[in-house]
Amino acid sequence: MTSTASTSTASTTAAGHTRVPTARTPGSPGRLRAWATRAPLLPALIFMVVVTQLPFVATLVISFFDWNALYPDARSFTGFANYTEVLTDPDLRKSVLTTILLTASVVIASLVIGLGLALLLDRRFRGRGLVRTLLIAPFLLVPVAAALLWKHVLYNPEYGLFNGLLHWVGGDGASQPDWISNTPLLAIEASLVWQWTPFMMLILLAGLQSRDTELIEAARMDGANNWQVFRHLTLPHLRRYLELGALLGSIYIVQNFDAVFTITSGGLGTANLPYTVYQSFYQAHENGLASAAGVLVVIGSIIIATFALRVVSSLFREEVSR
Amino acid sequence: MKSPAKSPSKSPVKGRALGLVAWLAGILFFLPIAWMALTSFHSEQDAATNPPSLAASLTLDGYRDFFGAGGGASPWPSLINSAVASVVSTLFVLVLALPASYALSIRPVKKWTDVLFFFLSTKMLPVVAGLLPLYLFAKNTGLLDNIWLLVILYTSMNLPIAVWMMQSFLSEVPKAIIEAAQIDGARLPTILARVVAPIALPGIAATSLICFIFSWNELLFARVLSGVVAQTAPVFLTGFITSQGLFLAKVCAASLVISLPVLAAGFAAQDKLVQGLSLGAVK
Numbered sequence: 200m201t202s203t204a205s206t207s208t209a210s211t212t213a214a215g216h217t218r219v220p221t222a223r224t225p226g227s228p229g230r231l232r233a234w235a236t237r238a239p240l241l242p243a244l245i246f247m248v249v250v251t252q253l254p255f256v257a258t259l260v261i262s263f264f265d266w267n268a269l270y271p272d273a274r275s276f277t278g279f280a281n282y283t284e285v286l287t288d289p290d291l292r293k294s295v296l297t298t299i300l301l302t303a304s305v306v307i308a309s310l311v312i313g314l315g316l317a318l319l320l321d322r323r324f325r326g327r328g329l330v331r332t333l334l335i336a337p338f339l340l341v342p343v344a345a346a347l348l349w350k351h352v353l354y355n356p357e358y359g360l361f362n363g364l365l366h367w368v369g370g371d372g373a374s375q376p377d378w379i380s381n382t383p384l385l386a387i388e389a390s391l392v393w394q395w396t397p398f399m400m401l402i403l404l405a406g407l408q409s410r411d412t413e414l415i416e417a418a419r420m421d422g423a424n425n426w427q428v429f430r431h432l433t434l435p436h437l438r439r440y441l442e443l444g445a446l447l448g449s450i451y452i453v454q455n456f457d458a459v460f461t462i463t464s465g466g467l468g469t470a471n472l473p474y475t476v477y478q479s480f481y482q483a484h485e486n487g488l489a490s491a492a493g494v495l496v497v498i499g500s501i502i503i504a505t506f507a508l509r510v511v512s513s514l515f516r517e518e519v520s521r
Numbered sequence: 522m523k524s525p526a527k528s529p530s531k532s533p534v535k536g537r538a539l540g541l542v543a544w545l546a547g548i549l550f551f552l553p554i555a556w557m558a559l560t561s562f563h564s565e566q567d568a569a570t571n572p573p574s575l576a577a578s579l580t581l582d583g584y585r586d587f588f589g590a591g592g593g594a595s596p597w598p599s600l601i602n603s604a605v606a607s608v609v610s611t612l613f614v615l616v617l618a619l620p621a622s623y624a625l626s627i628r629p630v631k632k633w634t635d636v637l638f639f640f641l642s643t644k645m646l647p648v649v650a651g652l653l654p655l656y657l658f659a660k661n662t663g664l665l666d667n668i669w670l671l672v673i674l675y676t677s678m679n680l681p682i683a684v685w686m687m688q689s690f691l692s693e694v695p696k697a698i699i700e701a702a703q704i705d706g707a708r709l710p711t712i713l714a715r716v717v718a719p720i721a722l723p724g725i726a727a728t729s730l731i732c733f734i735f736s737w738n739e740l741l742f743a744r745v746l747s748g749v750v751a752q753t754a755p756v757f758l759t760g761f762i763t764s765q766g767l768f769l770a771k772v773c774a775a776s777l778v779i780s781l782p783v784l785a786a787g788f789a790a791q792d793k794l795v796q797g798l799s800l801g802a803v804k
Contacts, residue, residue, distance in 0.1 A: 239620030239709060240636065243680060246617055250677035251643045254651030254658075261653060316546055324540030330547035332788065336554050339787035341738050343755045344776035347762070348557050351772050358769065360556050363573040375571075393550065401795035443799055454647045456741045457755075461762055473741070476649040480656070481745060489653055497650045504645035508638060 255497070262490035269484045281491035291475060291492060298453060298471040298499075301384065305391045306448045310441060312392070313399025318429075320400070321407040338397035346461035349390035354378040354462075383467035387458050395452065399444045406440030407433070439510070446507035453500060472496045561773035568769040583770030587778060596775065598750075599757035602668050604782075606743075606753060607736035610675035614683045614732050615725070617676070619713055622687035627699055627717070637688065640681040648678075648741050659746055666748040674742050679732040686731070686797045690724025691717060727793030730786045737783055754779045 265277040285291050320331055337345065353360045356377040365373045379386045410433065418428055456473045459465055465474040472492065480489035559575075560568045561584070567577035589595035625633050655674070659665040694717055702716050718725065743753040758779055761772045787794060 236624060239624040243617040243621035243684060244636070244639075247640065247643055247677060247680060250673060251646055251651065254654040255646060257654030257657075258650055316543070319539060319543040319546065322536065322539055322543075324536065324543060326544065327540075330543050332791070333547035333551040335787065335791060335794075336551055336784070339734075339780070339784045340554065341755060341758070341776070341780045341783055343738075343740055343758045344780045347758060347772055347776050348553055350762070351769060352557050352560060353553060355769075358569040358571045358573075360553070360573065363571050366572040393553070397550070398795070398798065402799055405795055447799060450645055454649070456648075460740070460744075461759065464762070473647065473649045476652070477741065477745070480653050486653060486657075493647070493649045493651075493653065496647045500645055500647050504642065507645065508641065512634075512638070 258490045258493050261486055262494050264487045266486040267484050268480070268486050277487070281487045282495070285488060285491045285495060290470075293468065294470045294472050294475040295495075295499075297384065297469060298473075301388060301391075301455070301459075301469075301471055302449055302452045304388050305395060305452050306445050308388070308392045309395040309399045309448065310403075310444055312396045313444070314403050314437075314441070316396065316400040317403035317407055320404055334400060335397045337394050338401075340394070342394070342457040343461055345394050346390060346458045349386070349393075350379065350462045354386060379463060380467065383463050383469045387462050387469055390462065391452060391455065391458055395448055399448065402440050402444045402447075403437060406437045410436055439513070442510045446503065446510055449503050450500070450507060453496075453503065472499075557773045558777060561770055561777055563770050565768065565770050568773075583774035584778070586768075586771040587774040593771075594757075594760075596754070596757055596778070599752045599754045600779070602671075602747075602751055603737055603754040603779075606668055606671045606675055607733045607782075610672045610679065610736050611729050611732040613672065613676040614679045615729060618680055618683035618687055618728070619718075619725075620709070622684050622691050623709075623713060623717060625684070626688040626691040627694065627696065637685065640684045643677075644681040652741070652745055655742075656745055665746060666751045668747070668751040670746055671739075671743060671751060671753065674746070675732075675736040675739060678739065678742075679735055682735075682797060683728050683732055686728045687721070687724065689796075690721045690728070693724075694720045724793070727790045727797060730790040731794065731797040734783050734786050 262281055263276060263278060264274055265280065266274045316334060320327060320334075324330075340348070351359070356362060356375055359378075361378060362373075362375045365375065415428055415432055418432060423431075454473055455471065456477065459469055459471055459474045460477075463469045465471075465478060470478070473496065476489050476492045476496065479485045479492060483489075562579040562581070563574075563577050564580050564582055567574055568583075570577075586593065587596060589597075625637060655670075656665075659667070659670055664670045698716055698720075699712060702712050707715070738755065739753070740755045740759070743751075743756045744759065747753060747756060758775060761768070761775060790797075
């Protein structure tokens with residue numbers, strides 16, 4: 200952890216591993232052999248560069264232009280004007296805040312609940328496999344279907360399950376709140392926490408099951424209680440898995456489009472950055488502004504990604520040195 | 522947890538209670554899906570009652586409506602599009618990722634971790650970062666609303682995950698076997714097909730399932746780049762976003778039918794799923 204200040208240091212330390220004798224087969228003249236070794240990589244590499252990097256470069260270029268798709272002739276270079284506009288536009292600033300709030304709350308809530316469930320499922324009990332399968336199901340629903348389920352089947356103020364249950368319990372006088380209108384962001388967050396908790400649970404369960412059981416037995420022999428074992432053995436061991444879950448969850452939830460698009464269509468102050476970018480070019484046809492917002496999303500993601508790569512590379516190097 | 526109790530094996534009551542809590546949590550998480558399934562078999566009138574009617578009679582009307590018997594658009598073209606996009610892109614991913622991960626795991630390339638991290642970093646580039654140029658490109662070349670564009674994009678979306686996953690599976694293939702095959706004069710395609718693939722098959726299958734799931738689920742690319750002809754199943758589902766009133770059973774039937782391939786694939790790959798989603802970092 201401490202030595203991986205950035206990804207570049209990670210790669211230099213990792214470069215040490217490449218000195219491992221590669222060509223042990225007899226009679227291999229260097230250069231040709233090196234190319235033969237690299238060749239299988241090239242199709243995938245070239246494909247990735249063309250399909251993912253080129254469009255981003257184009258986005259970067261467009262972000263410096265004042266370009267509305269409805270007035271293609273009025274296209275002109277404006278420097279950083281789009282960025283200034285994006286950063287000063289209150290709506291866009293709000294969507295930055297929404298994105299941060301949505302991502303942080305969903306990741307934290309699903310991690311905490313996922314940890315609780317993983318601890319429960321780490322124990323032996325009757326029907327454990329079935330419970331695990333039940334728990335995984337939300338993560339396996341198509342995201343749009345999950346969002347529709349929450350929007351129509353659960354939240355609907357007239358015939359949704361939530362209000363149905365309230366009606367059932369409280370009788371005819373029970374309150375029948377309009378969940379999505381009253382707490383729009385919370386409504387989206389709840390559906391995402393429901394979908395992502397199983398993922399966190401699976402990662403943490405894998406972590407729990409890779410614990411050193413002998414160490415735990417030894418600690419118990421020395422009189423450690425459950426809480427002490429959890430606090431001093433389990434939690435430190437789980438740390439890497441918690442980090443991994445948080446970072447992978449962040450990468451996916453920062454980019455969430457399906458739930459925002461389906462449940463509120465970005466209304467009621469729930470538009471996050473991906474939705475805003477989508478809307479500003481797909482509906483408002485503001486190509487320049489949309490691109491600038493897109494570049495800002497990338498910068499935000501790079502910040503998260505640097506942390507993510509640090510965690511993954513530390514996990515990865517541990518595995519390599521094993 | 523807090524009570525300084527003995528080890529769980531020594532307190533069966535507590536163990537049973539925690540098992541019960543786990544069961545309750547499982548049921549609670551599954552309840553929305555169970556409710557959706559039940560609703561999909563109700564008539565629209567019964568589906569829309571409040572409080573919910575558990576005793577309502579069951580019918581297949583929701584499913585009949587979904588498949589177009591009620592006069593709505595048929596979901597078949599979009600289901601077929603999704604199947605084509607998911608299956609073909611998964612095949613493309615395999616064709617590109619197998620040699621790449623082979624080069625990365627079995628015959629280490631110089632700076633191989635850098636290459637791995639490059640693949641991973643593309644996964645962290647948000648979709649919206651390249652969406653507009655892709656849209657403009659598609660529009661100008663006439664590729665808009667063409668399923669093959671989605672196939673290409675889904676391939677690029679899943680290739681990094683596949684390379685990461687498979688390089689971890691392929692590292693488990695004993696090098697001695699490969700060297701023996703090389704000495705016998707076998708070339709790369711033969712080695713991949715005859716030696717590596719059979720050993721790494723379970724891992725390759727799991728990788729394929731995960732790529733299939735991600736492609737099947739994808740909405741943003743499909744929403745922006747497909748229209749009528751190349752519409753995929755998730756885009757078809759977005760037609761229900763504003764559905765009001767008497768279409769609840771149909772919405773539920775549609776959501777379940779479209780989720781079915783993913784549910785099946787996901788349950789099949791349960792154990793490998795987390796490994797794939799965590800890019801091979803968790804074993």
